[in-house]
Amino acid sequence: AQSVTQPDIHITVSEGASLELRCNYSYGATPYLFWYVQSPGQGLQLLLKYFSGDTLVQGIKGFEAEFKRSQSSFNLRKPSVHWSDAAEYFCAVGARTGANNLFFGTGTRLTVIP
Amino acid sequence: SQTIHQWPATLVQPVGSPLSLECTVEGTSNPNLYWYRQAAGRGLQLLFYSVGIGQISSEVPQNLSASRPQDRQFILSSKKLLLSDSGFYLCAWDRGLGGYTFGSGTRLTVV
Numbered sequence: 001a002q003s004v005t006q007p008d009i010h011i012t013v014s015e016g017a018s019l020e021l022r023c024n025y026s027y028g029a030t031p032y033l034f035w036y037v038q039s040p041g042q043g044l045q046l047l048l049k050y051f052s053g054d055t056l057v058q059g060i061k062g063f064e065a066e067f068k069r070s071q072s073s074f075n076l077r078k079p080s081v082h083w084s085d086a087a088e089y090f091c092a093v094g095a096r097t098g099a100n101n102l103f104f105g106t107g108t109r110l111t112v113i114p
Numbered sequence: 115s116q117t118i119h120q121w122p123a124t125l126v127q128p129v130g131s132p133l134s135l136e137c138t139v140e141g142t143s144n145p146n147l148y149w150y151r152q153a154a155g156r157g158l159q160l161l162f163y164s165v166g167i168g169q170i171s172s173e174v175p176q177n178l179s180a181s182r183p184q185d186r187q188f189i190l191s192s193k194k195l196l197l198s199d200s201g202f203y204l205c206a207w208d209r210g211l212g213g214y215t216f217g218s219g220t221r222l223t224v225v
Contacts, residue, residue: 044206090158100146104158
């Protein structure tokens with residue numbers, strides 16, 4: 001069965017510091033992988049996605065993520081965090097076909113301190 | 115371009131009152147549509163999804179129902195709201211390889 005684990009419920013970083021949000025997945029086939037960001041009171045916005053090819057993918061707002069098949073991980077990174085990055089981040093794993101095919105982690109809340 | 119609209123943005127309803135939340139998608143046809151709920155401080159819970167007009171799949175038993183009267187319209191309803199129905203409701207459509215695109219959400223408070 002598909003599952004996504006985001007082990008960190010809440011992370012606090014200082015502005016300007018680097019960031020890594022962890023995501024581990026369980027999936028029986030080659031997955032599609034996504035990271036979404038949700039600002040308070042807003043919907044989810046797609047940050048980046050991985051389908052195939054280069055395992056390091058670049059997204060919006062300076063984020064990147066690396067797919068590591070051997071570790072079943074898709075961690076999100078940013079070299080220097082800005083105060084505006086404070087939000088909830090969701091990792092998701094999806095099938096390549098069919099409906100109801102995207103499974104979300106429980107999210108990691110990021111707090112940025114000045 | 116494709117867009118998704120969700121309304122209202124906020125709603126305060128008394129216990130026992132009915133509910134109707136609407137979601138419409140523009141710029142695409144026959145989309146897969148989804149309703150999610152977020153309780154305070156919790157993750158996403160899939161409530162319903164639809165692959166076409168009149169086709170609704172329910173993921174969890176609850177006080178809510180969904181309908182899809184038109185190709186690009188997805189409605190979440192309740193006949194009698196409970197306090198536990200409070201939360202943030204999100205509609206989404208499936209872009210296929212592009213993942214899901216979410217609406218801006220409805221904050222429902224049942225009092």
